[in-house]
Amino acid sequence: MKFELVATDGAARAGRLTTAHGVVETPIFMPVGTHATVKALGPDDLRAAGAQIVLANTYHLFLRPGHDLVKELGGLHRFMGWDGAILTDSGGFQVFSLAKLRKITEAGAEFRSSVDGSSHFLSPEIAVEVQQALGADIIHPLDECLAYPATREATERSLALTLRWAARSKRAHAAGATGQALFGIVQGGTDEGLRSEAARATVDMGFDGYAIGGMAVGEPKPMMYDLTALVVGLLPSNQPRYLMGVGKPEDLVASVARGVDMFDCVLPTRNARNGHLFTRFGDVRIRNAVHRTVNHPLDDTCECYTCRHFSRAYLHHLQRVNEILGARLITIHNLHYSPALAAGLRRAIDDDRLQAFAAAFAADRARGTGPDG
Amino acid sequence: MKFELVATDGAARAGRLTTAHGVVETPIFMPVGTHATVKALGPDDLRAAGAQIVLANTYHLFLRPGHDLVKELGGLHRFMGWDGAILTDSGGFQVFSLAKLRKITEAGAEFRSSVDGSSHFLSPEIAVEVQQALGADIIHPLDECLAYPATREATERSLALTLRWAARSKRAHAAGATGQALFGIVQGGTDEGLRSEAARATVDMGFDGYAIGGMAVGEPKPMMYDLTALVVGLLPSNQPRYLMGVGKPEDLVASVARGVDMFDCVLPTRNARNGHLFTRFGDVRIRNAVHRTVNHPLDDTCECYTCRHFSRAYLHHLQRVNEILGARLITIHNLHYSPALAAGLRRAIDDDRLQAFAAAFAADRARGTGPDG
Numbered sequence: 001m002k003f004e005l006v007a008t009d010g011a012a013r014a015g016r017l018t019t020a021h022g023v024v025e026t027p028i029f030m031p032v033g034t035h036a037t038v039k040a041l042g043p044d045d046l047r048a049a050g051a052q053i054v055l056a057n058t059y060h061l062f063l064r065p066g067h068d069l070v071k072e073l074g075g076l077h078r079f080m081g082w083d084g085a086i087l088t089d090s091g092g093f094q095v096f097s098l099a100k101l102r103k104i105t106e107a108g109a110e111f112r113s114s115v116d117g118s119s120h121f122l123s124p125e126i127a128v129e130v131q132q133a134l135g136a137d138i139i140h141p142l143d144e145c146l147a148y149p150a151t152r153e154a155t156e157r158s159l160a161l162t163l164r165w166a167a168r169s170k171r172a173h174a175a176g177a178t179g180q181a182l183f184g185i186v187q188g189g190t191d192e193g194l195r196s197e198a199a200r201a202t203v204d205m206g207f208d209g210y211a212i213g214g215m216a217v218g219e220p221k222p223m224m225y226d227l228t229a230l231v232v233g234l235l236p237s238n239q240p241r242y243l244m245g246v247g248k249p250e251d252l253v254a255s256v257a258r259g260v261d262m263f264d265c266v267l268p269t270r271n272a273r274n275g276h277l278f279t280r281f282g283d284v285r286i287r288n289a290v291h292r293t294v295n296h297p298l299d300d301t302c303e304c305y306t307c308r309h310f311s312r313a314y315l316h317h318l319q320r321v322n323e324i325l326g327a328r329l330i331t332i333h334n335l336h337y338s339p340a341l342a343a344g345l346r347r348a349i350d351d352d353r354l355q356a357f358a359a360a361f362a363a364d365r366a367r368g369t370g371p372d373g
Numbered sequence: 374m375k376f377e378l379v380a381t382d383g384a385a386r387a388g389r390l391t392t393a394h395g396v397v398e399t400p401i402f403m404p405v406g407t408h409a410t411v412k413a414l415g416p417d418d419l420r421a422a423g424a425q426i427v428l429a430n431t432y433h434l435f436l437r438p439g440h441d442l443v444k445e446l447g448g449l450h451r452f453m454g455w456d457g458a459i460l461t462d463s464g465g466f467q468v469f470s471l472a473k474l475r476k477i478t479e480a481g482a483e484f485r486s487s488v489d490g491s492s493h494f495l496s497p498e499i500a501v502e503v504q505q506a507l508g509a510d511i512i513h514p515l516d517e518c519l520a521y522p523a524t525r526e527a528t529e530r531s532l533a534l535t536l537r538w539a540a541r542s543k544r545a546h547a548a549g550a551t552g553q554a555l556f557g558i559v560q561g562g563t564d565e566g567l568r569s570e571a572a573r574a575t576v577d578m579g580f581d582g583y584a585i586g587g588m589a590v591g592e593p594k595p596m597m598y599d600l601t602a603l604v605v606g607l608l609p610s611n612q613p614r615y616l617m618g619v620g621k622p623e624d625l626v627a628s629v630a631r632g633v634d635m636f637d638c639v640l641p642t643r644n645a646r647n648g649h650l651f652t653r654f655g656d657v658r659i660r661n662a663v664h665r666t667v668n669h670p671l672d673d674t675c676e677c678y679t680c681r682h683f684s685r686a687y688l689h690h691l692q693r694v695n696e697i698l699g700a701r702l703i704t705i706h707n708l709h710y711s712p713a714l715a716a717g718l719r720r721a722i723d724d725d726r727l728q729a730f731a732a733a734f735a736a737d738r739a740r741g742t743g744p745d746g
Contacts, residue, residue, distance in 0.1 A: 035690070035691070035694045035696055036687075036690065037691060037696050037698040039696065039697055039698070040697040040698065040701070041698065042678075042682075042698055042701070042702065043682070044678075060694075064690065064693060064694055065665070065686070065689075065690045065693070069665070069666060069686070072666065072668075073666070073668050073684065073686050073687075074668065079684070079686070079687055079690075080687065081682045081683055081687070292438070292442070293442060293445065293446070295445075295446050295447065305415075305417075309415075309416070309454045310454055311446065311452070313438070313442070313446050313452070314409075314446075314452055314453065314454070316438075317408070317409065317437065317438045317452075318408070318410060320437060320438070321408045321433075321437055323408055323410050323412065324412055324413040324697055324700060324701070325410040325412070325413065325414065325415055326410075327697060328413070328415070328697070328701070329415065
């Protein structure tokens, strides 16, 4: 993997990440493909949406269909028919948010499956092995994800474990020689001192890029932005930075301005299935009765398939009758919106006009979608 | 609407139906778009599947979003973004199969909505008015659908009502002058005498085409085929014939051989969502464990998007984890299969080799999908 900086504007950067599965132009938004599919979309739809890289969840694929089977079938790219880049998380976040009866020891995480209650064990070494079998372009070390809020003592203890696991992951990854990039994950909770310590210690170990974990878990927005800026300032400028689980439009803009290159978030896809859309002129809840008779698109300025072909009234109807096409068309819109926003940020950085872009973005979003919206 | 016979082979016919929304080459399979969407697919997918005409359900659209709103929004074609032909049924079948507390009088059908229990009334005149508002290319008169089995007396009484309603529908349609084609529906249950009487009386009234209703409701297959042949023999040869609700592959072939031109059925789409696929070499239940590790497509000879890009193992996985993409990819396959079968029948009729085609079809289907299937 190669990362080049193309342009900067303040702390913000435009870059090119070259992977074995194509070039990823940063800033980039990565759609989430939990079970080796971005919900409601196929790989052709992802290409049409401008996706260059998708995220898949190690935890989910470890449970179903199993990493050994995916490997036997030729790896994740072939399995899901996606020839672009893939990033896998380590499974840590899901072990903490989804799994039942988990028990954390120095060795790793024992847990029961959220699907069928069966017992499983993930260690740093196993998490790397699973991700090597899946064959993503970018993989991550197993980390412990703290709930928010946490005491300083709990955060210190957790960070120390995450760092020891990171060192083990790095050794396991080096032994594998798969050519996959391994990102480090900076944890440290909401304490500035611990976040700084986490960033320095992770960078000292040396990874191919750096993820910032444990954000957008309930902490106030200003705190998230400040901690992001703090961590970013301690990361090497010649490597990519990935803010995990963050994807609201405003957060994308704010975090890119602070020097983040990569994002993932389930919101564009999950919200879509609930009829919640992101648009240039603010968010839209398409199930609201006000859209029932509206014979124009969600956003006249949007170039996605959904906005080019369908009225709000039709999308409202599809959602009200729970048709799959409703989930699909709104997912198409939301997954056009987020990559397009990232691409807009990239062009603004290239042209040294990020501040003006961010101001116009905020004004547009605040405008609302008009009397019909 | 214009219908031309292009070729015949025994009782089977190849034809061209010219509508205000394009040409429909018969024999044709019509995907069912209940709520103004063929489940899991958009209009672009329908085109890619070779669909030339889709069916929409008057009953469902009458309830949600309402025919007046669809009219106000520019009609069904514009609403659902489909510029091909559309056929609507009369709502009769759903009033009898879905609605609650229905009460049939000479005037029409009073019923409570299967969605929210609200009260509604459909008369022959209202059913025509609803279909005029929706704006389909081909519409149908309200009919009474008998449950199978029914006594001769019940069938006689029901048929007489259906015929009186047909006459009223015809007058209402003539008064509307919308340019839509109105098909007659031949009922008559399983009694050959009543079926013949129904066919003669319906033809005497004079419609733009003839639907055969009340089939595939539980009667034995040979009976369905015989009754179809009987009715078809009494219909004018220069008008299209539509066998309502029939769409299993074997039934398509058998009915085309008996002179049917048009079909609709929810099976290709409903089965798809349950992981039940039609293939050249027999049906496949993709959820079965045998497909878990199969790294080749459903059918190597199929040209659909799904078969060109994905393994059985991936489809099996998507179904097991209940991903929307699973429903979508299998729907794409099934809705490629049925129109392709109809197109194959058409070419065979054109070449005067229907019998050989039917024999090869039966042999292929009986072969099964091999040790991996």
